[in-house]
Amino acid sequence: xxxxxxxxxxxxxxxxxxxxxxxxxxxxxxxxxxxxxxxxxxxxxxxxxxxxxxxxxxxxxxxxxxxxxxxxxxxxxxxxxxxxxxxxxxxxxxxxxxxxxxxxxxxxxxxxxxxxxxxxxxxxxxxxxxxxxxxxxxxxxxxxxxxxxxxxxxxxxxxxxxxxxxxxxxxxxxxxxxxxxxxxxxxxxxxxxxxxxxxxxxxxxxxxxxxxxxxxxxxxxxxxxxxxxxxxxxxxxxxxxxxxxxxxxxxxxxxxxxxxxxxxxxx
Amino acid sequence: xxxxxxxxxxxxxxxxxxxxxxxxxxxxxxxxxxxxxxxxxxxxxxxxxxxxxxxxxxxxxxxxxxxxxxxxxxxxxxxxxxxxxxxxxxxxxxxxxxxxxxxxxxxxxxxxxxxxxxxxxxxxxxxxxxxxxxxxxxxxxxxxxxxxxxxxxxxxxxxxxxxxxxxxxxxxxxxxxxxxxxxxxxxx
Numbered sequence: 001x002x003x004x005x006x007x008x009x010x011x012x013x014x015x016x017x018x019x020x021x022x023x024x025x026x027x028x029x030x031x032x033x034x035x036x037x038x039x040x041x042x043x044x045x046x047x048x049x050x051x052x053x054x055x056x057x058x059x060x061x062x063x064x065x066x067x068x069x070x071x072x073x074x075x076x077x078x079x080x081x082x083x084x085x086x087x088x089x090x091x092x093x094x095x096x097x098x099x100x101x102x103x104x105x106x107x108x109x110x111x112x113x114x115x116x117x118x119x120x121x122x123x124x125x126x127x128x129x130x131x132x133x134x135x136x137x138x139x140x141x142x143x144x145x146x147x148x149x150x151x152x153x154x155x156x157x158x159x160x161x162x163x164x165x166x167x168x169x170x171x172x173x174x175x176x177x178x179x180x181x182x183x184x185x186x187x188x189x190x191x192x193x194x195x196x197x198x199x200x201x202x203x204x205x206x207x208x209x210x211x212x213x214x215x216x217x218x219x220x221x222x223x224x225x226x227x228x229x230x231x232x233x234x235x236x237x238x239x240x241x242x243x244x245x246x247x248x249x250x251x252x253x254x255x256x257x258x259x260x261x262x263x264x265x266x267x
Numbered sequence: 268x269x270x271x272x273x274x275x276x277x278x279x280x281x282x283x284x285x286x287x288x289x290x291x292x293x294x295x296x297x298x299x300x301x302x303x304x305x306x307x308x309x310x311x312x313x314x315x316x317x318x319x320x321x322x323x324x325x326x327x328x329x330x331x332x333x334x335x336x337x338x339x340x341x342x343x344x345x346x347x348x349x350x351x352x353x354x355x356x357x358x359x360x361x362x363x364x365x366x367x368x369x370x371x372x373x374x375x376x377x378x379x380x381x382x383x384x385x386x387x388x389x390x391x392x393x394x395x396x397x398x399x400x401x402x403x404x405x406x407x408x409x410x411x412x413x414x415x416x417x418x419x420x421x422x423x424x425x426x427x428x429x430x431x432x433x434x435x436x437x438x439x440x441x442x443x444x445x446x447x448x449x450x451x452x453x454x455x
Contacts, residue, residue, distance in 0.1 A: 004371040004411075006400045007318060008380075018307045024299050027328050031295060031335045 170195045171203075171246045171258045173224075181263045183237065187229035191222035194258065198248040201255065206242040208235040218245070237265050285343055295335045302331055305349055309356050315420065316360055318372040326363050330356045350429035357430065373403050373411065379419050387450050395453075402452045410445035417442050 038044050170177060171192050174185045192200045200222035209215035209231050219225070224232075232241065243261040250256065284304075290297040309330055314323035333355050341351055363369045380396050389395050403411065416427045428438040 004373055004404050005318060006373045006375065006404045008396075008400065009376055010318075010374050013311075013314070013320070015307060018310055021310075021324055022303065022306050023328070024302050027302060027331045027335070028296060028298075030328060030332045034332055034336060 168196050169198050169248060169250065169256070169258050171200060171243075171248065171261060173243065173261050173263055176261070176263055177259070178262045179264065180266045183229075183233050183265045183267060186224060186232065186263070186265060187226070189224070191224050192243065192246060192261070193222070194248055196251070198250045198258070201247045201249055202245070203243050203247070204245040206244070207232060208239060210235040232265050237267060240264055284348060288338065288341065288343070288348060291335070291338050292341075295338065298331070298335050298338065301334075301348065305352050306331070308349060309352055312353060312356050312420075313360055315374050315415065316372060317363075317369040318374075319369055322363070322369050326359050326369070327356070330359050333359065346429050350426065353430040354432065371408075373400075373415070375400065375403065375419060383418060383449075386446070387453055389453070399453060402449060406445075406449060406452070409441075410448060413438070413442045413445045414449065 171194050173192050174181050174189045192203060194200065202218060202220050203222070204216060204218045205228070206214050206216045207228070217228075219228075241263050243263070246258045246260065247255060248258050284301070287297070287300045291301060306327065310323060310327045313326045313330070314320065317323055317326075330352065334352055337355075341348070360369075364371055377396070380399055381391050383399060384391050384395050403414075406414075412431070413427070416422045416430065417424075422430075424438045424442070425435045427442070428435040431438060433441070
């Protein structure tokens with residue numbers, strides 16, 4: 001079966017004839033027609049698509065960051081009420097209680113943390129959950145500015161769940177908050193001290209008791225016992241010891257938790 | 268018949284051509300000199316393989332449009348610009364056959380047939396010519412391409428290799444094998 005046609009001695013075309021049929025302008029026209037406009041090309045769509053995705057991501061990120069920033073800088077709603085009132089409401093009901101209280105009791109008013117511009121956010125008091133007193137869930141006693149004779153409890157609902165402590169009260173061990181401490185000085189000291197005259201009521205210490213794992217003990221008072229000193233001397237030299245949940249009583253009688261201490265006993 | 272007289276061009280001409288190519292890369296409208304230089308060669312290559320003259324001109328134009336579109340990709344690495352155009356022409360030609368716009372045709376001259384029959388050590392008579400033409404219309408396309416390039420268009424193995432994108436030696440070997448298969452069919 002014949003696949004293709006065979007021609008014998010076809011009349012050849014002259015070079016002049018072929019030259020006459022040359023038409024570069026029509027080729028150029030065809031070339032221009034065959035060119036895909038930039039906006040129709042895959043490259044264009046790819047680039048634009050990529051740019052759009054990048055823009056959306058950037059905007060989302062920016063909005064997210066702005067939101068985060070706004071949340072951080074949102075003033076805390078603080079309800080105040082009389083000291084002789086019952087225990088403060090649950091924190092998630094604070095707003096409702098605040099509104100009700102403002103309507104019914106003129107002595108109750110809201111204080112915004114941001115009101116005093118010089119008070120940094122970290123100074124916002126928060127509920128300390130100490131041991132077993134009825135008023136333990138009460139944050140601290142404060143005095144309303146307009147009625148200094150009426151002490152009020154302040155209950156706050158911090159947006160940031162991270163504990164915030166009064167800046168001024170710091171507990172130290174041999175004058176150290178974070179760093180190395182000579183074992184001798186540690187054992188000879190009177191224990192944990194506060195820089196503002198507050199008394200340490202209890203603390204939790206995490207150290208190696210020689211039993212192969214870290215012991216976590218809650219100690220009443222501020223002393224480092226001789227038993228503990230012995231363990232520290234034997235098993236904790238050059239190892240980190242954490243002292244956390246340090247509950248102190250301030251000179252005005254309120255209780256609060258102060259920042260933890262991290263020491264490394266050395267010789 | 269010397270189909271490709273400008274294949275072996277002087278260094279001056281080659282440099283001039285490379286300048287044209289560089290210009291055409293910057294601005295396709297400056298492809299004109301290259302078009303004028305190679306239009307006839309490419310047309311003859313196309314027309315050799317089809318019977319419709321107008322369609323051959325159309326396919327040739329299409330070859331140059333493709334060349335202008337892809338001129339940026341061309342880099343001179345020893346292979347003449349003409350061989351690059353021939354490769355485009357081959358592609359466009361077979362595309363037109365696939366689109367059924369044109370029918371594959373084998374255009375042969377009596378002298379070519381005579382030379383081949385001589386190579387087969389057979390008598391140059393009308394019967395053998397008809398027989399050879401019939402075989403040429405049925406052999407494999409690859410074999411026909413090689414025979415056309417070598418025996419009908421008188422191209423060197425080097426140029427054949429460049430057009431078919433194979434080595435010169437490979438072109439030689441393949442051509443001998445194609446001729447051998449043709450001979451076997453002819454002597455059957």
